[in-house]
Amino acid sequence: MARLKVGVLISGRGSNLQALIDAAAAPDYPAEIALVLSNRADAAGLARAAAAGIPHRAVPHPSREAFAAAADAALRDSGVGLVALAGFMRLLDGGFVAAWRDRLVNIHPSLLPAFPGLDAQRQALAAGVKIAGCTVHFVREAVDTGPIIVQAAVPVREDDDEAALSARILAAEHRIYPLAVRLFAEGRLAVEGGRVRIAGAVPPGLALFNPAAG
Numbered sequence: 001m002a003r004l005k006v007g008v009l010i011s012g013r014g015s016n017l018q019a020l021i022d023a024a025a026a027p028d029y030p031a032e033i034a035l036v037l038s039n040r041a042d043a044a045g046l047a048r049a050a051a052a053g054i055p056h057r058a059v060p061h062p063s064r065e066a067f068a069a070a071a072d073a074a075l076r077d078s079g080v081g082l083v084a085l086a087g088f089m090r091l092l093d094g095g096f097v098a099a100w101r102d103r104l105v106n107i108h109p110s111l112l113p114a115f116p117g118l119d120a121q122r123q124a125l126a127a128g129v130k131i132a133g134c135t136v137h138f139v140r141e142a143v144d145t146g147p148i149i150v151q152a153a154v155p156v157r158e159d160d161d162e163a164a165l166s167a168r169i170l171a172a173e174h175r176i177y178p179l180a181v182r183l184f185a186e187g188r189l190a191v192e193g194g195r196v197r198i199a200g201a202v203p204p205g206l207a208l209f210n211p212a213a214g
Contacts, residue, residue, distance in 0.1 A: 014045020116144035
């Protein structure tokens with residue numbers, strides 16, 4: 001069976017891209033990274049793609065519409081069936097979001113719908129929450145909205161600063177993003193009434209993961 005081709009959009013270091021690359025290296029993983037695009041030519045994640053032998057390029061961003069048109073063409077030319085945002089720090093054109101509806105996912109460092117937007121970890125600390133985490137969701141035009149696919153929770157410690165909490169959340173991100181892509185590639189996700197239904201059993205794992213990330 002052919003593996004799902006995934007296109008990844010990045011703006012920076014590409015640590016979640018690397019988690020997807022590492023997952024896709026397993027022979028039983030049902031997806032492969034077919035293309036990496038960045039709105040920044042100096043994004044460190046492009047070097048990760050190069051090291052893995054994955055086609056990659058920077059796409060100029062004179063406007064949302066221009067970027068969207070160029071990115072859409074490149075993704076379709078590569079046969080991409082799922083677009084994953086991995087630290088992509090630009091708002092996407094509404095037409096692009098609509099064209100890739102339910103085939104466009106994002107990862108955000110909070111338990112959405114809490115703390116959308118920038119500096120989610122700082123928002124969590126300011127609010128005094130005891131549990132933080134991360135969310136993979138289907139993208140809609142409004143920022144950090146859309147049906148939730150997978151979430152992972154992490155504890156907030158009394159001595160946490162933004163860097164410490166961010167690092168703990170990032171480790172969870174690296175587990176749940178490959179899980180979400182796997183579930184999509186296996187055809188196990190359905191959006192019904194604004195919610196994601198997951199077919200079949202999900203392997204057991206850490207108690208704070210929902211679904212459990214094995």
